[in-house]
Amino acid sequence: MAIIAGSTITASQYIACSEKRDKYGHITSRISGASAKAGHMMRDNVFQTPTHTKEYDAVIIGGGVAGLAAARMLHHRGMNNYRLLELESHTGGNASFGSNKYSAFPLGAHYLPIPNTDNQPLLDMLAEAGILTGYNSNGLPVYNETDLCYDPEERLYIHDRWQEGLIPQLGTTKTTQQELKRWLDEMQQLRAIRGTDGRYAFDIPIANSSVDPAFRELDNINMRTYLQQKGYQSEELYWYLDYCCRDDYGAGIDIISAWAGIHYFASRKGKAANADNSQMLTWPQGNGRLVQHLQQFSKEKTLQQTIVYKVTPQGNRVAIDYYDMRLHTTQRIIAKACILATPQFVTQRLIPGGTYDHDFVYSPWLVANITLDRVPESSGYQLCWDNVIYRGKSLGYVYAQQQQLTQVQPERQVVTYYLPLDHLDPVSSRKYAIALEPQQWVKLITDDLEKVHPGIHEVIRDVDITVWGHGMIRPHTGFITGAARAAAQSSPYKNIFYAHSDLSGVSIFEEAFYHGNKAANALADYCS
Incomplete structure (x- = not known):
């Protein structure tokens, strides 16, 4: 028996899978990743x-x-x-990348938020790499337009259709909308607040964050408890914050500390002359673009x-x-x-x-780069760079070719599918992940995508699977x-x-x- 992403797959089901090779048999696949x-x-x-x-x-x-x-x-x-x-x-570590004849693609980390303006070492490196091209008269960085995420950026599959943006809006109540706004307003306030030591409460790098006990004590409760203490009740808000924690930390709001959960939002203070503060720097190969620059030294x-x-x-x-x-x-x-x-x-x-010290806990991950004839059309908003499924076990997928400059439709499309393996404890998840064969991963991944793209198995040609047993530290x-x-x-x-x-x-x-x-x-x- 194998358990992954909240599902139980029995031996008989795997046998049944092998007997139905007409559905998955045309899909080639392989597993790569850190050498266990x-x-x-x-x-x-x-x-x-x-x-x-x-x-x-x-x-x-x-x-x-x-x-x-x-x-x-x-x-x-x-x-x-x-x-x-x-x-x-x-x-390159978990910022490595790969490629095929259709596109480069990330094997792990795939974007860099607009950096904080006081993070000069990072800004200098981006300038050295040609990503930051200068500063305007107000001292704000100017980024290469081809390195900023192109529109459309994000969409969410909710209530059987795609909406623009990742914060749930489609079908939400007025009460939920008010709670979402209250949360965003609270994060905006925390983004600017400083502790008694004069430091920002939440900053990047973390070493620059305030050690004021008023903020540090938030590390002693999990993110769900913090939301409850603040009186938040919206299911959509809880899902969104759980998604954010799983995205950056590989575990949800029941595991991640409130300090780390808030840091995800309040530490980002980046500004740019030619981009919104929330915009991303990204490339077909993800953060492999940054790795390529660093590798030359x-x-x-x-x-x-x-x-x-x-x-x-x-x-x-x-x-x-x-x-x-x-x-x-x-x-x-x-x-x-x-x-x-x-x-x-x-x-x-x-x-x-x-x-x-076993207090250092590492989240295992699955990243799959999927080559397909085309991404099937779905109801609602158009294909975006980031495509997320409401209440999904995975984090959805990133369209790897979003940043390609050519106006010609690629012969085939490539999407990068992200699955934090967080529905078992990390050790158990690692064991199960290592035990699964490529064909079993193909079934799990394809069946998940079928929920939003019925019939997608027919157009998938190849799945390149990367298993990160110790993908990232878990706060x-x-x-x-x-x-x-x-x-x-x-x-x-x-x-x-x-x-x-x-x-x-x-x-x-x-x-x-x-x-x-x-x-x-x-x-x-x-x-x-």
């Missing part, structure tokens, strides 16, 4: 003593956004005698398919032992310092005496202000530095970028 086998090799530490040793000034372990950001900063600090070690055959210094299994401080040096999966050899690097741009469940296995109740996150902010060794978005408790590009910069600057200062 390699990760388990590291966990079990089955490696021999290194046979080769090299020396560098620095080593970065992990090639996600944090590791790539750290490499870029080392470059800008004039440190080029380093190596970046990456477990997978590519860098470490492309010649990256060693892929390397399993780092031990990091040992040795006085003013540090030894990094790794297994090269291509050469099938164990090797050692001696460096002045290193950056662990890895999640805590990896970091604590690498350092001497490391103890993983559950008490985690943001808890002891585990506080203890993880710095390593116990002077020449080992940490960089990963899980140190923030929120897995967004801005946080990973911040921690990568922070660790790289600290390492460069140490080595100077």
